[in-house]
Amino acid sequence: MTEPTRTGRRPGTSSTREAILTAARERFAEVGFDKASIRSIASAAGVDPALVHHYFGTKQQLLTAALDLPIDPEAILATLAAVPDELLGETVVRLIVGIWDSPVGVRAVAAFRAILSSADPSLARSFLLEVPLRAIRDRADNPPGTGATRAALVGSQMGGLLLARKVLELEPLASMPVDELADLVGPTLQRYLTGELAAPVAGGAASPQK
């Protein structure tokens, strides 16, 4: 704060921030979100762990920064936490499509395309599994053991909707109002989240089927 700057960030720190972000991307991709400790990321970047917390806050916030996401996933998760179970499906559609369609959506779509064209999708998988899908999994794990399947199914439908609406710009989905999308796709997510899934699901009891 010795001189006024637009961001309020101190001069001379951007290379340290970048070193931390680079180390974080590498660790998250290598060992996944859970096993990548702030300590190991700090060590790889050659800085004190306290500095990582100082610049980026929590490990989730560091992951968000490492992915250069234009939004804070925790804000979305907090919103969903307040929604009753029976409205989760359409709320997820409204919330997520709302972000794609917002001014920051261009960056979200660009990040999605970058992830898809990357030769190694492990950073993307790490993010998906450890932040949005984990939240869904824990919320929707009923009966116990079904949460991971439910979350992955939700991810598959929303990923495909992003693909159709924003990457391929496939009509009528590309220009459909979000209310109509919520009516059409919401019930799919609702079944994935809270419906009785016909099949034996991962983590369930041993099945007599092949």
Place this chain on the structure above:
Amino acid sequence: MTEPTRTGRRPGTSSTREAILTAARERFAEVGFDKASIRSIASAAGVDPALVHHYFGTKQQLLTAALDLPIDPEAILATLAAVPDELLGETVVRLIVGIWDSPVGVRAVAAFRAILSSADPSLARSFLLEVPLRAIRDRADNPPGTGATRAALVGSQMGGLLLARKVLELEPLASMPVDELADLVGPTLQRYLTGELAAPVAGGAASPQK
């Protein structure tokens, strides 16, 4: 046929074939499948239209060749045509996932990733709209006007499933047996194809909603 070759293809024609394929890719991307005539493709390639038919057969077969797909979409469509309406959802899952998981699936997934990372997705959109999604649209257009929406929704779920299973390799979807996937995702496709869609759909009567 003047000399034996493994493919039976005449020598000296590969540059002509390539010129036709290049012209076809450009025309399909520029004006879409419907408006790209064999005549205009032949003209751009500097050959007689009869030669295009001779090498590639129908315009659909030319599109398949232009996309370098490892499978013939018409064979899949013929299979689906024989399936009763109420089994369409799970059959689509079994048939399409079966291709991804087969030896040719590696190439199908590579083609999908190439499409996604291409700066201009119009060739992919042209293919999707004019071959698989058109077949679904015509089959599922009940009540009339709903077919395009139904087809695009099916495309969104299957595209997202390909993304989750084959690109991101997201568990438990990545290694789930196809029978279980058909049980989980089949009902989604079935509703998109033949269910009563809650919302006013594209092409339907004017809606009182905004």
